[in-house]
Amino acid sequence: MAETGRGAYGGRSRRRHPGRHVAGPHGGSRQGGCRERGQGRGEPLMRKSLIFFLKIGILVAAAVWLAQRPGRVTIEWLEHVVEMPVGIGAILVLLAAWIAASIARLWRILRNGPGAFGRSRNARRREGGFRALAQGWVAASAGDADIATKSAKAAEKLLREPSLTLPLSARAAELRGDAVASASAYKAMLSKPATELAARRALLTQAMERGDRPAALDHARRALELRPKADWPAKALAELEAGGGNWLEADAALVKAQKVKALPKDDAGHRRAALLIEEARKAMATGRPDQALQSAQAAFDLDPARVPAATLLARLLAKAGKHAKAVKVLEQAWRQSPHPDLAKVWGEASADQNPLTLVKRYEALVALKPGQADAHFALAEAAINAKLWGVARSHLDKVRELAPTTRAYRRLADVARAEKGEGPEVQAFLNQAMSAPADPRWRCTSCGTSHSDWHAVCDECGAVDAITWPKVGKA
Template sequence: MFSRIVKYIVLLLVLVAIGIWFAENPGHVSIEWQGLIVDVPIILALIATLIIIGVCALIYRAWLFMRRSPKAFGSYRKEQRTHKGYDALTKGMVAVAAGDTQEARKHARKADSLLEDPSLTMLLSAQAAQLEGDDKAATRFFDEMSQTKGMEFLGLRGLLNQAISRGDNEEALKLAKQMYRLKPKTEWLSRNLFELQLEKAQWAEAENTLAGLIKNKQVDGDKGIRQKAVLMVERAKQAEAENQMEAAIKLLGQALKLDSTLIPAAQELARLLAKTNKTRKAINVIEEMWMRNPHPALYDLYQDLQGEPDALKRVRLAEKLAGKYRQHVESRVIIARAALEAQLWGEARDELETLLIEAPSARVYALMAELVETENGDLSGAREWLRKATEAPSNPAWVCDSCGDVSARWTAVCPKCQGFDTQKWQTPPQASVAQIEHQTEANKPVIV
């Protein structure tokens, strides 16, 4: 503010100084034209000159205004149309959110007629068509968007949602792959793509997608490593089906390096090693896994690999394996089973009595029933133990954490809810004796 006042004062002083100078130094300006001579004081000549310049400037400005008026008016009209177009676009979006089909359609048409850029109105038009149930029109709009620069991802997403809603997972997977190439760091897309690849048993592709999720920290590191190991087990099964035994064995070995407690990986690796005449290595795999995570299916496979027909020697084998983790429930169970087969009643009873105290379950009561019946021929006593088995905690099984489905065999994807890596070896909430017996039989591996 102060600087402006100073400028005005300085300008006034300059004008005053000029006026004084002209007053002290008077003069005339003579103009001769066509015999006419005009003499005027110099100060008047300067004022006249300034007036002429001002008039010329006004005329020039008026000419520019007239020249630019059509363009300016056109720009104004265009701006008004754009404003009305955006207003219609906004109201259309609100109508879509509110589920008002007629309003959405009306504003979509209005926006399309007012806005010159169709990419701004295609989404509204597509959503309005979806709201109206016109899937063909919606597909047409989304398809146009997928081929419009800058709108490809949005168009593909609309097509993806439509494919999923009509259950066309083949098309959904194809679209998800296209979208993933455009934006590989989009979390919801990566997860959808991963699920679709799992459904189609594309294990290698799913592993690549999982690697992206881990890299972008969109999945917990430990969980991601576990899931990668699970995928490798499925890839190994696929490789075995294609008679690529060495590749399958390598994949299972890598899976165990990622997760040393993954029972299915150890079970499959031991089976394939035995199948390729590497029985000693197969036995080592089972023994190493037993030290970390004992499982009855591993014991069954262990005995099958030994091929020992003598019941007493089978007891010694059971004790050898159980010695890797002697206090575990499964170690006591396998000794009791082997002792019963060899009719070593005392050894079987010792293990079962300990189990009845530490970890009672339906299978323990069933083994007690077998012991009572085979040792003493006590059928009434055996029936009593079987009755207790029906009331006891269920036998361990593969139980889905998501839906609670109980399965005798492990699978990477739950057969009921399609959850990935959700099966855990644990005691299910309820199970009948028939289920228990079925699971026991189904868990026995077969070497071919």
């Protein structure tokens, strides 16, 4: 009987009870798991055993059948006669068949051996090549230039498939800072249809970094030809054309991208509006008012909430004597995006420039969308021009409530000076202006540069359609 006690190493042994299962690390039964694995290995063994015994049974049955039917076999060949029992003859026939089968098998091995060896060797090489390729991309993702370079060389040697290894070689060269090797690898990728688009994108980026605009344009155009439905070639081409002041060419690229649905309709429309505004400005500067009006109208139709489009179109309409249409454009834009530029053009678009008339017009602007600091400030400006000091002060106080920036205090100082002359009140407003938040300005979202006017291209960083107006309100 086994009893609980000390084992040979001083450990405590336990009595094993029949039917008890020891829990494994994952909560299962180790005994059950071993049994399942044993059963899995035992099934093929049992099948082989059955086939073996079946063969033995067939041989025994054949031997018994021959033993019950005795006889002799005579073989006569040339002058030789050989006689033997039937059983011996059957054994010799089986032996001859086995020898023939073995010779045939050996011949197949000798004939196919070199090819099979080559295939096996190639399979091992490809497996090693793909392993090196995967390791290289992991290293490249981690920024490890040394391992990425070594893996790329190993993959090139083992795979000998440039379409697979060149991208890794180019990326490894970029990580090393070797621009020449990187460009060489990308140029080699241009000859492979599978890698040409990726190479075009990389070479375009490199060309833009070194300021080679013609090369960048060429890569963008060719990439768009390769994949008309890809979004990045259309965006890149539009930005490059816009950067060179080719507004219509940039717009054509966006139109093509929109037609093939490479860009969402709203995104393409927003970008096109920016380009058409600049084209309208260019037409005005070159004495083509009809073309300017057409481009400005197209920009406003694409993006009615864009302030530069509305102000430009309203000015052109007012200049053409279409004051009512200009006001409608401004009203539509103001309801969506109130802005000081819109408020300024609101007065310019009036056919009657009498100061008192303009005060009435700005009262209408205040009523159009109440609670807008820009409208109250524009009305205060009109009241100052009309020398209505009380009205001006009232609306400047409203501006202080809504958006207390520098402009409100400076104009309050002007009103106090006009009413009472220089004094402590004027100085108090100027002191408040110095500590108040700065007035908002157009700002590039790409580089952070502030601009006094909106432009489609930031003259500091070259970003296209990146200049926006910040929202300002009382903190």
